[in-house]
Amino acid sequence: MAKSVKELGKKWMISSFNKRGFSTDCSTLKSSSSSSSTVEKQSGKTVNLFTAINQALYIALETDPNAYLFGEDVSFGGVFRCSTGLADQFGSKRVFNTPLCEQGIVGFGIGLAAMGNRAIAEIQFADYIFPAFDQIVNEAAKFRYRSGNQFNCGGLTIRTPYGAVGHGGHYHSQSPESFFCQVPGLKVVIPRSPKQAKGLLLASIRDPNPVIFFEPKWLYRLVVEEVPEDDYMFPLSEAEVIRHGSDITLVGWGSQLAVMEQACVDAEKEGISCELIDLKTLIPWDKETVEASVRKTGRLLVSHEAPVTGGFGAEISASIMERCFMRLEAPVARTCGLDTPFPLVFEPFFMPTKNKILDAIKATVNY
Amino acid sequence: MMNLTKLISSASSSSAASRSKTLISSSSSFLNRSFSTDDSKVLTIETSIPFTAHNCEPPSRTVETTEKELLGFFKEMALMRRMEIAADSLYKSKLIRGFCHLYDGQEAVAVGMEAAITKKDCIITAYRDHCIFLGRGGTLVEAFSELMGRRDGCSKGKGGSMHFYKKDSGFYGGHGIVGAQVPLGIGLSFAQKYNKDEAVTFAMYGDGAANQGQLFEALNIAALWDLPAILVCENNHYGMGTAEWRAAKSPAYYKRGDYVPGLKVDGMDAFAVKQACKFAKEHVLQKGPIILEMDTYRYHGHSMSDPGSTYRTRDEISGVRQERDPVERIRKLVLAHDLATEKELKDMEKEIRKEVDDAIAQAKESPMPEPSELFTNVYVKGFGVESYGADRKEVRAVLP
Numbered sequence: 094m095a096k097s098v099k100e101l102g103k104k105w106m107i108s109s110f111n112k113r114g115f116s117t118d119c120s121t122l123k124s125s126s127s128s129s130s131t132v133e134k135q136s137g138k139t140v141n142l143f144t145a146i147n148q149a150l151y152i153a154l155e156t157d158p159n160a161y162l163f164g165e166d167v168s169f170g171g172v173f174r175c176s177t178g179l180a181d182q183f184g185s186k187r188v189f190n191t192p193l194c195e196q197g198i199v200g201f202g203i204g205l206a207a208m209g210n211r212a213i214a215e216i217q218f219a220d221y222i223f224p225a226f227d228q229i230v231n232e233a234a235k236f237r238y239r240s241g242n243q244f245n246c247g248g249l250t251i252r253t254p255y256g257a258v259g260h261g262g263h264y265h266s267q268s269p270e271s272f273f274c275q276v277p278g279l280k281v282v283i284p285r286s287p288k289q290a291k292g293l294l295l296a297s298i299r300d301p302n303p304v305i306f307f308e309p310k311w312l313y314r315l316v317v318e319e320v321p322e323d324d325y326m327f328p329l330s331e332a333e334v335i336r337h338g339s340d341i342t343l344v345g346w347g348s349q350l351a352v353m354e355q356a357c358v359d360a361e362k363e364g365i366s367c368e369l370i371d372l373k374t375l376i377p378w379d380k381e382t383v384e385a386s387v388r389k390t391g392r393l394l395v396s397h398e399a400p401v402t403g404g405f406g407a408e409i410s411a412s413i414m415e416r417c418f419m420r421l422e423a424p425v426a427r428t429c430g431l432d433t434p435f436p437l438v439f440e441p442f443f444m445p446t447k448n449k450i451l452d453a454i455k456a457t458v459n460y
Numbered sequence: 461m462m463n464l465t466k467l468i469s470s471a472s473s474s475s476a477a478s479r480s481k482t483l484i485s486s487s488s489s490f491l492n493r494s495f496s497t498d499d500s501k502v503l504t505i506e507t508s509i510p511f512t513a514h515n516c517e518p519p520s521r522t523v524e525t526t527e528k529e530l531l532g533f534f535k536e537m538a539l540m541r542r543m544e545i546a547a548d549s550l551y552k553s554k555l556i557r558g559f560c561h562l563y564d565g566q567e568a569v570a571v572g573m574e575a576a577i578t579k580k581d582c583i584i585t586a587y588r589d590h591c592i593f594l595g596r597g598g599t600l601v602e603a604f605s606e607l608m609g610r611r612d613g614c615s616k617g618k619g620g621s622m623h624f625y626k627k628d629s630g631f632y633g634g635h636g637i638v639g640a641q642v643p644l645g646i647g648l649s650f651a652q653k654y655n656k657d658e659a660v661t662f663a664m665y666g667d668g669a670a671n672q673g674q675l676f677e678a679l680n681i682a683a684l685w686d687l688p689a690i691l692v693c694e695n696n697h698y699g700m701g702t703a704e705w706r707a708a709k710s711p712a713y714y715k716r717g718d719y720v721p722g723l724k725v726d727g728m729d730a731f732a733v734k735q736a737c738k739f740a741k742e743h744v745l746q747k748g749p750i751i752l753e754m755d756t757y758r759y760h761g762h763s764m765s766d767p768g769s770t771y772r773t774r775d776e777i778s779g780v781r782q783e784r785d786p787v788e789r790i791r792k793l794v795l796a797h798d799l800a801t802e803k804e805l806k807d808m809e810k811e812i813r814k815e816v817d818d819a820i821a822q823a824k825e826s827p828m829p830e831p832s833e834l835f836t837n838v839y840v841k842g843f844g845v846e847s848y849g850a851d852r853k854e855v856r857a858v859l860p
Contacts, residue, residue, distance in 0.1 A: 166701040169771055192671035192707040193638055193699045217700075221637060224674070262558030262620045264636035431834070437558050437620040438609035439834040 137321040143313040145287035145320045146175045146252075149294040150213065152324045154183045157211055160298070162188045164198060164215025164252075172217060173254060173313050199225035199251065203233050203303075206248035211298055219255035219307060220264045226272070233303045234278030247301035252294070254310035255283075256348050256398055257444060262437045268347075268399040268430070273305050274376045274408065280304040280329060281375040283347040287318040292327035293373060300329055309348035316351070332379035334386065336369035340458055341392040344383055344409055346372045349396050349445065356450035365458050375405055383409065384416050391422040392457050396445050401429035423460030426453040499528045503797060507732035508789070514714050516721035516750070519739040523731040527799055529575065533730050534790045537567040538809050540591040541787055542816045543600060544760070547590065547607055547621075550820070551764045556607045558620040563591040565759040568786035569694055570595040572733025573662060577741060579629040580657060584645040585664040587622035588694075588758075589634035592664070596631040598624065600819035601826075610826035617829045618837070630659075639665055639672030642691065646678045649689035649749075660688040660741050668699020670713050679749065683720050686748035690740045691717070693751060694727065696758040701771040714753035721747075727754030728784040757784065 140148070154160050162176060162183075168190045170177035180188040191198050195216055202212035216222045222229070229251070237245035257266045273281050282297050282304055284290035290308065297304040335350070336357055345353045350371055357367040368386050372378055387393050393413055395406035410425040428445045436443050503525050511518035544564040550556045563570070566588075573583070574595040585592050590603055598614055606613025607621050614624050625633035632648060635641035645663025652659045669675065670693055682689045693713040697704050704711040714722030721743070725736040733754060740750050757780045761768025768777075794800055800808070 165699075169701050172700075172765070190702045190706055193668040193702070194671045194673060196673055197671075224637070224640075224672070260557030262622065264622065265559050433834055433838050436618070436834055438617060438828055439831065442831060442834055 137319050137323075139317050139319050140287055141312075141314050141317045142284075142287045142290055142308070143173050143175045145291040145318075146294060146308060147177055147179070148320065148322070149291040149298075150176060150179055151182070153211065153213065153295060153298045154179065154187060156324060157299075159209065159248075160187070160211040160213060161205060162213045162215070163191050163202075165193055165217045166190060167215050171215060173308075173310060175252075175308075175313075176215070195221055195223075195225040196228055199228040199249075200232065202249045202251070203228060203236065203246040206246035206303070207236070207244055209248065211248040212246075212250070213298055214249065214251045216251060216253040218265055218310075219253045219269050220267045222251075222253055222269060225251075229273065229279070229303075229305070230276050234276045236278075237302075238278060245301070246303050249303040250294075250298045250300075250306055251304070252306045252308060254313070255307040256309050256311055257435070257440060258311050259440065261435075261440075263435055266435045266440070268307075268397065270305075270307055270375055270397075271399055271403060271405045271408075274405050277376075278303070279376065281307070282329060282373065283307045283309070283375065284373065285309070285335075285347055285350045285371050286312070286316055288320045289327065289371075289373070291320055292325050293329070295324065296326040296329050299326065304329075307347065311348045312351075327373070330374045330377050330379055332373055332382040333371045334368060334382065335371050336367065338366035338368035338390065340366045340390055341394060341454055342368045342370060342383065342386040342390045343394045343396065343450075343454075344370045344372055345396045346375065347398075349398055352445070352447050353396055353450055355447045356454060359447065359451050360454045363455070365454060367454065372409075378409075380412055380416070383413060387413050387417045388420050391420055392426075392460075393417075393421070394426040394428060394450070394453055394457055396428040396450055398430045398445065400432045401427050402432050404429050423457045426457045428453045499526055501527055503527060503530065505530075505731050505793065507735060508726045508729040509732075511732070511736065512714070512724040514712075514717075514722040514724075514751075515719075516723065516743065518723060519735050521735075523735045525731065525734075527797065530790070530794060530797065531799055533571055533575070534787070534794055534805065535808060535812070536571050536595070537730065537787045537790060539600075539812050539815070540564075540567045540570065540594055542809070542812050543590060543594065543603065546816050546820060547604075548760070548764070550604075550607065555824075556621060557609065558622070559587070560607070560621040560764045561588040561762065562760040562764070563588050563758070565780070565786070566694060566696060566727065566754075566756045567591055568730040568789075569692070569727050569733055569754045569756055572730040573692070573737045575730070575734040576737035577660070577662070580659040581741070582630040582632055582645070582648045582652070582659070582661040583664065584632040584635070584641045584648065584661065586635055586638065586641055586666065586669065588666070589622065589624045593624040593626060593631060593634075596626050596629045598626050598631070600816060601822050604820050604823035605826045608823055608826075609828065610823055611829050612823065612826040616833065617826075618833060639669035639675050641665065642669070642672075642675050643678040643681075645691075646682045646687060646689050649682065649687040649744075650685065653686075653688055658745065660690055660744050662690045662692050662737075664692040664694055666699060667693060667695040667697060667704045667711070667713060668702070668707065670695075670716065671699070671707055679717055679720055679751075682749040683717070688744040689749045690737070690744055691720075691749060691751045693753045694756055695753050696756050698758070698762065698771065700762045701766065703771065712753075714751050717749070717751045720749050720751055722751035722753065724753045724755065727756030728780075728786045729789060730786060756786075 167176045168180035198214050202214040205212040233246050255268050280302050284293045297306045343353050360367050395409050406427045428450045431443050505523050507521045544562040551560045570591040602614040609617045611617050622636050623634040642663045642665050645661045649661040699707050714724040726732045743750050
């Protein structure tokens with residue numbers, strides 16, 4: 094199979110290479126994303142998150158004959174049904190199962206991408222990404238830099254479901270995003286909803302850098318939203334203010350935003366006006382949007398599921414402290430997972446729940 | 461020779477808990493029933509098919525056993541089967557959370573392996589670990605308590621389905637990441653060799669894990685230093701939803717060690733497994749590692765969230781059930797040797813069902829772990845970092 098993949102890659106590489114934005118500048122990406130605002134107005138069906146991901150993968154494979162989708166059980170639709178029907182549609186040479194070997198999957202993806210293809214690799218759970226850690230950190234992220242820009246694996250996108258599901262236990266619940274946020278050369282993207290997921294996944298796949306795309310598995314079936322049927326992208330490294338307020342800024346990503354939103358609603362009942370920001374891209378992250386908001390509110394709270402120590406919240410906290418020290422009215426609050434392994438029966442204690450966030454909001458506002 | 465009485469009495473002495481008393485009394489009374497079993501009478505049984513060997517002389521197809529062992533095999537395997545079916549319904553009624561991988565169909569591997577080894581030998585496996593735990597002498601109450609995250613569980617309710625352990629009988633447990641337990645097993649076998657224990661380690665993995673790179677790293681180390689490690693590939697033919705031939709260039713897993721000898725075994729035949737494990741133990745103590753490929757089958761899906769019917773046909777599953785089922789195979793042998801009547805075996809299964817139900821009832825009575833357990837065992841108390849504060853989000857280093 095590998096041989097035929099290569100041959101197919103060769104065939105299409107010549108024909109369509111110039112059309113694709115495989116360079117360090119993002120001009121093609123930007124022009125596409127600027128049209129997304131018009132697309133948003135168009136109506137689409139109400140679908141859940143895994144269907145939105147499925148749509149994005151469909152479009153990615155349809156619009157680029159050099160795109161490939163692979164991973165454990167992917168050709169049967171994947172354990173979360175994200176790739177349902179894609180093998181039938183695009184054939185087993187472009188959508189295929191791999192053996193059960195994460196290091197092999199990512200390494201293979203890097204090689205495939207280095208030949209100018211778009212390799213969309215799936216790691217079945219983010220908890221299983223660690224066997225591939227070496228390939229991601231040492232091979233993928235530094236390929237462009239260490240070869241003096243002769244080679245790159247910008248076409249590589251690693252999709253992987255992360256986070257709690259209510260009963261996942263130790264190895265189906267972790268949020269390992271911060272491990273990858275210390276690796277220059279990678280991008281880390283996490284969507285909060287079906288519509289976001291589709292736009293961000295397409296942008297990630299077409300981004301000329303290797304991207305790790307964490308999908309909030311709790312939301313796969315839980316959240317439904319109207320999703321445009323068209324091909325659209327949201328820009329990476331651009332945060333979004335999803336709720337405007339004046340007393341405190343809350344920053345989060347992925348499924349945690351839904352929890353934070355509830356805390357904002359409850360805080361409002363007590364007269365506290367919260368501004369909520371979806372960071373969307375963790376590296377390189379949109380400091381300006383967060384900074385502008387904190388300059389307005391004077392307070393910041395960061396929340397994520399990963400353990401608090403060394404989590405990405407620490408980086409946000411430090412950066413904002415550097416930029417807004419004189420404007421801060423209170424220490425930056427972090428409401429995160431506890432510094433324990435992800436527990437089995439004590440998941441509710443571990444999680445940064447609505448009430449914990451609400452308490453932290455009040456403590457920060459009344460500091 | 462291991463038999464059920466020993467199995468259960470060793471479990472009770474080790475767990476030292478009164479909770480297993482009911483279990484013992486019910487099963488010992490059951491063993492006292494007048495089956496005409498004779499411990500001294502040796503039976504010879506032919507394995508279903510010959511062994512296929514790679515770089516070694518295969519053992520004989522003729523296996524020696526006793527009446528007691530044969531009947532014990534039936535009882536143990538029926539118990540394992542019933543436990544897994546009960547776990548299935550507990551999961552569906554949401555009493556078991558986390559991910560749950562069932563062993564039904566593969567029981568002959570757990571039972572046959574135990575029959576050939578002692579508790580000084582180590583076993584380490586992946587997440588399909590319930591029956592291995594039972595085989596090592598774990599009790600039903602410990603198993604069900606752990607499944608439901610209760611205090612009486614074998615990992616104090618902190619591990620769940622994938623993380624069963626039993627240190628006192630050399631069960632190094634249940635590991636969550638595919639293939640990761642095999643290098644650990646090689647480490648165990650090094651310690652055994654270094655300490656001159658004359659014991660061996662069985663490192664178990666599935667056909668899916670057989671394609672993990674770390675497996676080959678571990679195999680090379682084991683062969684390089686002639687470690688007493690037996691790599692047991694439980695080939696149930698599907699790595700999650702992917703058939704072996706889709707994932708492996710060579711699905712002859714017993715040959716994949718190249719320079720390491722291997723043996724292909726009918727993993728649905730408990731006596732073939734026993735013979736192979738006995739052979740392997742002798743082999744590795746003298747000559748270094750060996751691979752045993754157990755040709756077996758899981759009736760359930762990969763985990764409870766996999767219906768197990770999208771990537772294989774129902775006919776295939778029912779075909780295996782009819783022709784190769786490990787419990788039925790033993791049932792036929794018991795009947796053929798006139799050790800019990802069909803009705804007596806049915807009654808035995810009824811008692812097993814009751815035993816399992818009683819254990820579940822008892823496990824349900826077991827309380828959840830103390831909330832403070834969330835923070836224990838992260839580090840050794842007093843020797844490093846501990847959590848403080850109302851929501852324990854503050855971490856401080858504490859010097860001893």
